[in-house]
Amino acid sequence: MPKPHVCDPALLDTDLAGKTFIVTGANSGIGWVSAHQLAKQGAQVILACRRVSDAEARIAEARAELPSAKLEARELDLGSLASVRRFAEGFLADHDRLDGLLNNAGVMNSPQGKTVDGFETQLGINHVGHFLLTDLLLERLKASAPARIVNVSSCFHDLAMGRKGDIHLDDLHYERRKYDGWEAYAQAKLANLLHAKGLAKRLEGTGVTAVSVHPGWVRTNLARNSMPLWVQNYVMRPVFRLMGMIEPWEGAQTSLFALLDPSVEQHAGAFYSQTGTYRDKSCNAGGWPMTSPNPQAHDDALADELWAATEAMIAKVPSPKAQAA
Numbered sequence: 637m638p639k640p641h642v643c644d645p646a647l648l649d650t651d652l653a654g655k656t657f658i659v660t661g662a663n664s665g666i667g668w669v670s671a672h673q674l675a676k677q678g679a680q681v682i683l684a685c686r687r688v689s690d691a692e693a694r695i696a697e698a699r700a701e702l703p704s705a706k707l708e709a710r711e712l713d714l715g716s717l718a719s720v721r722r723f724a725e726g727f728l729a730d731h732d733r734l735d736g737l738l739n740n741a742g743v744m745n746s747p748q749g750k751t752v753d754g755f756e757t758q759l760g761i762n763h764v765g766h767f768l769l770t771d772l773l774l775e776r777l778k779a780s781a782p783a784r785i786v787n788v789s790s791c792f793h794d795l796a797m798g799r800k801g802d803i804h805l806d807d808l809h810y811e812r813r814k815y816d817g818w819e820a821y822a823q824a825k826l827a828n829l830l831h832a833k834g835l836a837k838r839l840e841g842t843g844v845t846a847v848s849v850h851p852g853w854v855r856t857n858l859a860r861n862s863m864p865l866w867v868q869n870y871v872m873r874p875v876f877r878l879m880g881m882i883e884p885w886e887g888a889q890t891s892l893f894a895l896l897d898p899s900v901e902q903h904a905g906a907f908y909s910q911t912g913t914y915r916d917k918s919c920n921a922g923g924w925p926m927t928s929p930n931p932q933a934h935d936d937a938l939a940d941e942l943w944a945a946t947e948a949m950i951a952k953v954p955s956p957k958a959q960a961a
Contacts, residue, residue: 638911638921640852640886643893650896653678656733656780657895658773660712660766661741663690666788666851669888670738672698674895675705682731684712684723684741714741714765715751717953724772733780734773736895739766739828740788745817748810753953756809758820763827767946770835774844781843782901785835786894789828789848791912794930796822800915801930803827803942826932829907830939831946836905837936845904847894850922851887852910882910893924907933 652674662671662683671681675698683691691709698705710726713719727734742762751760770785777783793801801822807813810820828848835846890910894900900908906925914920916929932938 640882640889640911641893641922641924642886642889643897647896648673648677648892651678652896655735656680656682656731657736657738658682658684658727658734659738659740660684660714660769663687663694663709666884666887666891667738667740668694669884670740670891670895671707673888673892674736675707676702678706679735680706680731681708682727683707683709685709686711686713686715686741712741712769714761714769715753715757717753717765717768717950718956720765720768721772721955724769727773728776731776734776734783735780736784736786737770737773737777738786738788738891738895739770740786740891741766742788742824744821746820747817748815750809754809755949756820758817758824759808759827762821762824763831764946764949766828767831768950770831774839777844778839778842783844784895784900785832785844785846786891787828787832787846787848788891789832789850789907790821790825791850791909791914792818792822793825793829793850793933794822794919794928795913795915796825801826801932803830803932803938805938805941805945808945826930827942827946829928829933830935830942832907833905833933833936834939834943837939840904845901847900847903847906847908847925849890849894850907850909850912851890852882852912852922886910890922890924 657674659667659671661667663685675681685691688709688711695707712723746757749757797818799819832846832848890908894908903925907928908924909922909926911922914929
């Protein structure tokens, strides 16, 4: 198997004092590793999590090692646009800068269902929630430029357990076609990639750089809907490692590179991949950046159509302020 890509140690020793980052889903897995590393380098890091108590427990553990770590837990449920709005409002009221937004949280191969706002679960949480969050924070990112937006996509935006990644604009929420958890995941992860491309086009000249990443096949809780975690973490762990599964620290490398490396500014909208599984096996070694083998990943018209469709979805959900008025 190809060796995982790793950051230059000097990059992870850069002084980030005075900088502020948001990491969604930062209470476990690569989100936590990324947040911990940013804090270790001196940054203020907001852990945006649905389970705040888990994030606070992580922070308590980290402070035993890093007493001065600037870590803060705030509630964010990406399956609720009202929660996204509350989080953004609270963050903007309390923080005057935002140097990086790591849209890391997500669900994978979940059972068929819908968010509280009526969106297909995987598209709603992985894409729509992050789309609104990013939009609400854009002005603060611009004011803090140079700044970064990193969307955690997946190699499964190309091919997910045999299902090709495709954006079904005529049925994004599986209201007419038969639901398939892996197909829905592929659609959501392709949406993450296209969102980054759309951001890059709209943010040209602002000093804010948006990219997407594939973190690798990482041993995290994301697999909970595909197998019991004890199977992944204990029974099959040696075999999975030989097959290419990596640890959270290795999985965080691509996100950290995309957030911090100076070269990324020259590749707005690009896709950065850890080792992965693609329809074109020559892509399996990954690349920082790498050209996706999925033709839809390069379809600018599709990216614009998805952008418009996502804005329309969000517009149909009244904000709490509008409801109060």
